[in-house]
Amino acid sequence: MMPAMMTSITGGPFKSLLAIGSGTSLLPASTPGYMWHWMVGDWMVMLHGDLKVGFNHQGGPRGVNKAESQNWLMIMAEREAGPGRLMVRGMFSAEPGTAPNGGFPQLFQSGETFRGRPIIDAQHPHDLFMELAASFTLPLSEQTSLYVYGGPVGEPALGPVAFMHRVSAAENSAAPLGHHWQDSTHITHGVITAGVTAWRFRVEGSIFHDAEPDENRNDIELGKLDSWSARIWFTPTQNWTMQVSHGHLNEPEAIAPGDLDRTTASLSYNRPWHGGHWATSLIWGRNHELMTGLTHGARAVRKSCEMWRLRIEPGSKPLS
Known part of the structure; x- marks a missing residue:
């Protein structure tokens, strides 16, 4: 568990490293952080990940049964750099080789x-x-x-914290059915974000390339920064985060030509509870297809109550 609260100006209004979500998104500052951390010279290095191996059974006439593994590994490093703080981040997945042919079975997903x-x-x-x-x-x-913030692969200022980083979704590695209305831009090939954090607010905007990745999941497909987004965060206490965001996505789908406007709103809550943590997220998203005029949306409530967890700690301390 993290000693008291490890502070960093990178971590939003409460300056907590545990508040750092995907991209520039914010988790509640009271979120537990199960990761290893150590010093390498002037760098604070943090490492965490997730590995699930199992057999996926989807019932009914459209269901299938397949073995699968969902996984990711993330490393972050931060240090002082002149008058500010520099953070570099890398996140990787072996899923291109561990997913069943045709993807992870999940009824009603699209x-x-x-x-x-x-x-x-x-x-x-x-x-x-x-x-x-x-x-x-x-x-x-x-x-x-x-x-x-930016890089060849990153996340623009659009939507909530990506599902695999939300504590409320930590025990279920499957993407929520509302993923493509809410946080599907969490892997974007080419993004630049700028913002300001003031008092309990964070205001930010991004330009990015939003074409969906193709079938080759092992490469980086850079393109024009032809999409944009803006987002406002409000963090009234260490247990709450709220966001509203809107973005214009330039032809994101390969077989559905036309631009898309996406609007999202979310509310996340976390608090220590009986030696564990209670975490809940309420998320809403809407897509408006500019070519067809079609508007469709999704909402989701995800919660998790974790009372215990088995951890392997090879000589370093997990953050919390």
Whole structure:
């Protein structure tokens, strides 16, 4: 468990490393952080990941049974850099080699393509490179800072914390059925974000390339920064985060030409409870297809109550 609260201006209004979610998104500052950390010279290095291996049974006439593994590994390193703080981040997944043919079986899931056809009742594997990005944060006062974030693979300022980073979804590695209305931009090939953190607020905007990754999940597909987004965070206490965001996505789907406007809102709560943690997220998302005029949305409530956890600690301390 993390000693008291490990502080960093990178970690939002409460300056907590545990509040760092995917991209520049924010978790509640009271979120537990199950990771290893150590010092390498002037760098604070943090490592965490997730590995699930199992047999996926989807019942009914459309269901299938397949062995699968969902997994990811993330490393972050932070240090002082002149008047501010520099953080570099890498996130990787072996899912291109551990996902069943056709994707992870998941009834009613949709929103991607494979070999020119839409994926139905399955979720695609994550890319080998889930994040390759860096951020620089410059403090202006005790409660105000400016920051920039970007890289060849990152996440724009759009949507809630990506599902695999939310404590409320930690015990279920499957993407929620609302993923493609809420947080599907969490792996974006080319992104630049700038923002300001002031008092309990964070205001940020991004430009990025939003074409969905193709069937080759082992490469990086850079393109024009032709999409944009903006997001506002409010963190009234260490247990709460709230966000509203809107983005314009330039032709995100390979077989569905046309631009897309996405609007999302979310509320996340976490608090220590009886030696564990109670975590809940309420998320809403809406897509508006500009070519067809079609508007469709999704909402989700995810919660997790964790009373105990088995951890292997090879000589280093997990954060919490």
